[in-house]
Amino acid sequence: MAARMLKVARILDVPVLLTEHYPQGLGPTVPELGAQGVRTMSKTSFSMVPPLQQELDKLPQLKSVLLCGIETQVCILNTALDLLDRGLQVHVAVDACSSQSEMNRLVALARMQQSGVFLSTSEALTLQLTKDAAHPQFKEIQKILKEPVPEIGLLGFFQGMNNPLLPNSRP
Numbered sequence: 201m202a203a204r205m206l207k208v209a210r211i212l213d214v215p216v217l218l219t220e221h222y223p224q225g226l227g228p229t230v231p232e233l234g235a236q237g238v239r240t241m242s243k244t245s246f247s248m249v250p251p252l253q254q255e256l257d258k259l260p261q262l263k264s265v266l267l268c269g270i271e272t273q274v275c276i277l278n279t280a281l282d283l284l285d286r287g288l289q290v291h292v293a294v295d296a297c298s299s300q301s302e303m304n305r306l307v308a309l310a311r312m313q314q315s316g317v318f319l320s321t322s323e324a325l326t327l328q329l330t331k332d333a334a335h336p337q338f339k340e341i342q343k344i345l346k347e348p349v350p351e352i353g354l355l356g357f358f359q360g361m362n363n364p365l366l367p368n369s370r371p
Contacts, residue, residue, distance in 0.1 A: 201268065201293060201295045201296035201322045201349070202233060202268045202269055202293075202296040202297075203232060203233050203234050204296065204322050204326075204344055204347070205266070205268050205293055205296050205322050205325070205326070206233060206234055206235060206238070207234065207344055208322075208326045208329065208341060208344060211337050211340050211341060211344075212329055212330065212337060212341075214266075214329065216238050217239075217241070217248070217252055217255065218235055218238045218239065218240045218241070219240070219241050219242070219243045219248040219251065219252070219275075220240055220241070220242050220243070221243055221244070221246075221274075221275055222242070222243070222244050223242055224242075228240075245278075246274050246275055246278040247275070247278035247279045247281070247282045248275065248279045249279055249282035249283060249286070250282075256286070262288065263288065263289060264288060264289035264290070264291060265283050265288050265289070265290055265291070266291045266292075266293065266325055267279060267280060267283075267290060267291070267292050267293070267297070268292070268293040268296030268297055268322070269296070269297060270297065270298045270299065271298070271299045271300065271304070272297040272298060272299045272304065272305040272308045272309065273299050273301075273304035273305060273307065273308035276292065276297050276308065276312075277308045277311060277312060280292060280312050280315070280317045281312075281315060284315060284316055284317065289318065290312075290316075290317045290318065291317070291318045291319075291320055291325060292309070292312060292317055292318070292319055292320070293320060293321060293322040293325050294309055294319050294320065294321060295321050295322050295349070296322045297309075323345055323349075326341060326344070326345060327345075
């Protein structure tokens with residue numbers, strides 16, 4: 201799903217900042233992401249904000265940020281909290297974030313939501329960015345949205361959130 205978000209960002213000309221956490225030890229970004237040509241910054245910080253501080257300071261008009269990637273409980277969580285501290289709206293594409301442990305992922309998503317992060321899906325965020333079916337690139341976006349999507353085990357997380365629209369959620 202992160203690859204899906206990257207395709208959408210390219211089509212809609214949304215700026216992309218890509219970081220790799222300690223690629224010398226953990227390896228580089230996988231080619232399946234399709235990030236070839238995207239400027240990549242190496243980091244050891246668990247947040248991408250410190251290494252991108254100068255880049256962020258050059259964007260005073262920046263109001264919101266969309267995050268996706270790995271590890272949800274480390275880099276996504278710490279980045280989200282740092283961006284909230286900067287006064288930015290933070291949106292996380294939950295289906296485009298992963299962790300080695302499902303428990304770590306779910307607890308990190310809950311923590312982000314409690315802190316004021318907007319949790320959404322890659323499809324919902326894509327349509328939010330597109331705004332209108334009359335958008336000049338909508339047909340191209342629509343093709344991406346029609347691609348099959350794997351089940352990623354998040355329904356249980358949202359069922360426990362008092363959502364009357366989901367079966368077995370608390371009233």
